[in-house]
Amino acid sequence: MTRSTATNIGFSAVLMWALxxxxxxxxxxxxxxxLSSMCFGIGGxxxxxxxxKDAGLGVLKTVPWYFYLFGTVGLFGYHALYFTAFRLGPNASTGLIAYLWPLLIVxxxxxxxxxxxxxxxILGALIALAGAAMIVLSRQSDAATSLPALGLAFLCALTWSSYSVISRRFGTVPSESVTVFCLATAVLSLLAHLGFEQxxxxNGAVGWGSVLALGIGPVGTAFFTWDIGMKRGDIQLLGVASYAAPLLSTLVLVAAGISKPTLGLGIATVLITLGAALAARASAVR
Structure with missing residues (x-):
């Protein structure tokens, strides 16, 4: 598999996260x-x-136990921190801090x-961050800023960026190992649900269909393709390109009639596109 092919596969995760x-x-x-337990169960x-069908289930036995522990902490830890941060401070500031992970990856x-x-x-990442900030900060919220929420949001960004970059050091570990990450995260999420949630x-076909789609795409297959991109693709370019996720997510909501198009969204589009172009140009110089 070529570097460019792996990069394209990794970017497919960003496209799925847009949904x-x-x-x-x-x-x-x-x-x-x-929701996390159901979706990761489907993904697993x-x-x-x-x-x-591909490598055979026996390949899962060849993966060291500590890498399974590492991957489970990455997936479950990120989502646990993310969910908790937004419970304590469901506002734009929390979202912006949590979305520092693409910059940290770079x-x-x-x-x-x-x-x-x-x-x-670096310049491309900062410009793209400015574009993402415009999207996140434009979301209205009545919740007060919470310092614990901001702290957890930063840990959230640190967890996912560290997981993504360290995965590169385990390039020989098959991406099939993500299967165990997903299943372990599903179990831990279920335990957390039983302990903390009602x-x-x-609701109906739309609700169940949404859960199924989440498990197939954004909270399932996306983690497998992201693993391939992190291990074999252009990690800097993928880091900057990840800022397309909040942009594309907002565009999807606009297309669905849930959000309205704004001038800020147009400016954010230009900034994120410019940032990704700068990173792509830098990556082309080898």
Whole structure:
């Protein structure tokens, strides 16, 4: 598999994450940890089928236990921190801090062997961050700023960026291992649901369809394709391109009639596109 092919596969995760907000709204009123358990259960089942047909389930036995622990902490830890942060402070500031992870991926990638962090990567990441900030900060919220929420949001960003970059160091570990991450996260999320939440199921066909779509795409297959991109693709370019997720997510909500188009959205589009272009240009210089 070429570097560019792996990068394209990794970017497909960003495209799937663009549907996360719309499908999450459709899955209401399912509480977060129950939703996480259901979706990761679906994603894990897909992973089992894919693994059985491709490399065979035996490949899962070749993965070191500590890598399974690492991956489970990454997936479950990120979502647990994210959900808790938004419970304490469901506002734009929390969202912006949580979405520092693409910038951190770009910066942390400079610590990896055979990777060179260029000025274009940093500048592109900062410009794209400004575009993402316009989208997040334009969302209205009546909730007061919570310092614990901001702290958890930062830990959330740190967790996902660290998971993504460290995955690069385990490039020889098959991406089928994500199957176990998903299943373990589903179990832990279920335990968290039983301990902290009241059970509420999806409403009708739209609700159940949204949960199924989440498990197939944004909270399922996306983690497998992201793993391939992180291990074999252009990690700096993927980091900057990840800022397209909040932009595309907002565009999807606009298309669905849930959000309205604004001037700020247009400016954010230009900034994120410019940032990604700068990063792509920097990556082309090898």
């Amino acid at each position: 996360l907000a719309l499908l999450t709204i459709g899955s209401s009123p399912v509480p977060p940890f129950l 089942a897909i992973g089992l089928v894919w693994t059985a 910066l942390f990638s400079g610590l990896l062997p055979n990777e060179r962090l260029r000025k274009g990567h 059970t509420q199921w999806p």
